[in-house]
Amino acid sequence: MKAHKIVVLGDFGVGKTSLIRRYVLDQFSDQYRATLGVHLYKHTDTIAVEGMDREVRLVLWDIEGAPLPGEQMMRYALGASGAIIVGDLTRDDMTAPMRGAADMVEARLPGRPISIALNKSDIAPAPDDDLVATLRDRYGASIALTSAKTGDEVPRLFHALGQRIVGAGDGAV
Amino acid sequence: MTETKTFDPRIVLDGARIVAVRLDDDLVVQEVAGDWCDVPVGEDVRESVPALIGLEDELAQDLPYLHLPFVTLGDSHETPAAISVQRDWKSGALWLLLRDVSEEAAIQERLVHQHNALSLAQRELSKARDAALAADKAKTRFLANVSHELRTPLNVVIGGASILLKPRKTALPAEDLHAFVRDIHDSGTLLLQLVDDLIDLSRAETGNLALVEEWSHTGVIVEGMVRLAKALPGAEGIEIVQSGDRVELYADPRRVKQILLNLISNAVKACKPGNRIEIATEQREDGCLVLSVCDNGPGMSKAELTIALEPFGQPKAHDAESGTGLGLPIVARLAELHQARFDIATAPGSGLKASVEFPASRLPAAAR
Numbered sequence: 001m002k003a004h005k006i007v008v009l010g011d012f013g014v015g016k017t018s019l020i021r022r023y024v025l026d027q028f029s030d031q032y033r034a035t036l037g038v039h040l041y042k043h044t045d046t047i048a049v050e051g052m053d054r055e056v057r058l059v060l061w062d063i064e065g066a067p068l069p070g071e072q073m074m075r076y077a078l079g080a081s082g083a084i085i086v087g088d089l090t091r092d093d094m095t096a097p098m099r100g101a102a103d104m105v106e107a108r109l110p111g112r113p114i115s116i117a118l119n120k121s122d123i124a125p126a127p128d129d130d131l132v133a134t135l136r137d138r139y140g141a142s143i144a145l146t147s148a149k150t151g152d153e154v155p156r157l158f159h160a161l162g163q164r165i166v167g168a169g170d171g172a173v
Numbered sequence: 174m175t176e177t178k179t180f181d182p183r184i185v186l187d188g189a190r191i192v193a194v195r196l197d198d199d200l201v202v203q204e205v206a207g208d209w210c211d212v213p214v215g216e217d218v219r220e221s222v223p224a225l226i227g228l229e230d231e232l233a234q235d236l237p238y239l240h241l242p243f244v245t246l247g248d249s250h251e252t253p254a255a256i257s258v259q260r261d262w263k264s265g266a267l268w269l270l271l272r273d274v275s276e277e278a279a280i281q282e283r284l285v286h287q288h289n290a291l292s293l294a295q296r297e298l299s300k301a302r303d304a305a306l307a308a309d310k311a312k313t314r315f316l317a318n319v320s321h322e323l324r325t326p327l328n329v330v331i332g333g334a335s336i337l338l339k340p341r342k343t344a345l346p347a348e349d350l351h352a353f354v355r356d357i358h359d360s361g362t363l364l365l366q367l368v369d370d371l372i373d374l375s376r377a378e379t380g381n382l383a384l385v386e387e388w389s390h391t392g393v394i395v396e397g398m399v400r401l402a403k404a405l406p407g408a409e410g411i412e413i414v415q416s417g418d419r420v421e422l423y424a425d426p427r428r429v430k431q432i433l434l435n436l437i438s439n440a441v442k443a444c445k446p447g448n449r450i451e452i453a454t455e456q457r458e459d460g461c462l463v464l465s466v467c468d469n470g471p472g473m474s475k476a477e478l479t480i481a482l483e484p485f486g487q488p489k490a491h492d493a494e495s496g497t498g499l500g501l502p503i504v505a506r507l508a509e510l511h512q513a514r515f516d517i518a519t520a521p522g523s524g525l526k527a528s529v530e531f532p533a534s535r536l537p538a539a540a541r
């Protein structure tokens with residue numbers, strides 16, 4: 001069975017590690033520990049694709065955060081089947097780093113699906129509808145208002161991307 | 174054949190915390206030198222080194238360029254490795270190098286963590302500073318507004334009184350006299366109301382507004398307010414009705430009346446003859462009690478509403494008839510004191526509905 005590489009990108013401290021650890025290990029910690037380089041998580045999940053349950057093997061790349069995608073982030077992102085871009089709802093300047101990462105994915109991984117996580121929904125008010133619509137339309141992204149802390153919308157975030165990767169035919173079993 | 178002792182670099186790699194792996198074009202492991210980590214020969218290398226998954230196209234190149242400085246398998250406490258791939262020109266073989274970088278990583282990780290933690294803290298600080306500056310600005314604006322609001326009616330009082338005091342040969346006509354006295358009276362009333370509102374608001378803001386709570390009947394409160402509303406200036410021709418459940422509520426009845434009166438007089442001010450205002454009491458399924466004042470007047474845009482919720486934030490200049498401009502901020506504070514949620518739904522052209530949602534805990538147990 002083919003495995004798919006998914007990269008998780010965004011500014012530091014937005015909750016990339018927390019989202020992955022919630023999804024893969026169902027764990028959460030309030031303590032912040034910055035990620036250096038990349039941490040890999042292998043995970044097999046059952047995802048409904050066009051009404052059929054399919055087993056999907058994922059390799060999740062938890063990449064060191066940065067406000068702008070640099071040489072290193074691009075290097076790590078090479079060969080990914082899809083990207084999750086994470087923003088922190090508590091920040092006033094949430095979108096600039098997300099746009100930077102999404103533009104990089106468009107340029108370096110053309111045609112690969114993007115899912116967007118607007119994270120920390122447990123401690124932040126919901127974002128403007130306009131903002132959500134703009135991000136969705138601009139990057140053709142599916143968007144989830146997630147909380148790694150409570151687990152809210154976390155499975156949906158990963159499943160939505162998995163569906164689009166497998167559904168795109170990239171994932172012949 | 175005699176055995177010749179030749180130098181074998183592989184022996185050097187043993188114990189050197191570095192592993193070299195020769196791969197074939199299907200990425201199957203052919204040969205491994207070094208014993209730092211386990212890469213089984215004859216197996217697809219992607220099983221033991223999942224970082225190579227997805228990089229097949231890059232590895233198939235004549236000159237693959239791959240260098241990943243810090244890779245850790247995240248779900249265990251494995252040591253971070255630097256991963257790189259090169260092709261041997263002479264043989265065309267693909268070589269994978271895995272190197273233990275735990276020492277560099279330990280130092281780098283501390284640096285990255287300190288940098289990130291510091292700059293997150295700095296962002297929090299500047300956010301707090303901006304909030305403090307904005308609060309300070311709001312206070313200054315509030316003070317400027319208070320002085321302005323006090324000045325206007327005071328000028329009317331002083332101006333009117335000086336005219337009346339001025340010695341003149343012939344007495345003022347009775348209707349002029351009456352008009353001046355009426356203006357002075359109205360301005361005085363407005364001043365008193367303004368001072369009362371300011372006292373309420375500042376008490377609520379400093380936590381010194383004590384509620385006198387008791388069980389009271391919403392039906393009775395609303396009825397009284399509807400009667401009062403019909404007598405408000407400008408209410409002629411506006412239909413004012415009461416609807417919904419009548420329940421007992423544990424609250425400060427004087428403050429609930431104040432909430433309603435503020436909301437109703439706002440509605441009356443916005444409406445024209447022929448419009449309709451409905452004051453409804455509704456107990457929702459989750460047990461909350463919603464008191465609402467709903468009109469089919471002109472409504473407000475988002476921007477106008479934001480202004481209206483600020484102290485003195487009246488879209489237009491006002492007089493004795495349009496109130497103090499402190500109504501909505503007071504309603505918001507009074508609702509808060511009752512742990513109630515204050516909400517306004519409105520849009521230009523579709524009226525306005527202001528509602529105050531009291532928690533179920535303020536209703537008799539039997540009614541919840």
Ligand SMILES: Nc1nc2c(ncn2[C@@H]2O[C@H](COP(=O)(O)OP(=O)(O)OP(=O)(O)O)[C@@H](O)[C@H]2O)c(=O)[nH]1
Nearest residue numbers: 012013014015016017018030035065120147148149
């Ligand atoms: N309240 C709340 N806190 C969160 C949430 N997600 C993450 N955090 C906290 O935010 C901080 C940063 O989370 P991480 O997951 O380490 O962030 P990261 O994006 O991996 O950061 P880098 O590795 O530095 O790029 C931690 O203190 C988390 O506990 C969330 O959904 N809600």
Ligand SMILES: [Mg+2]
Nearest residue numbers: 016017034035
């Ligand atoms: Mg991280």
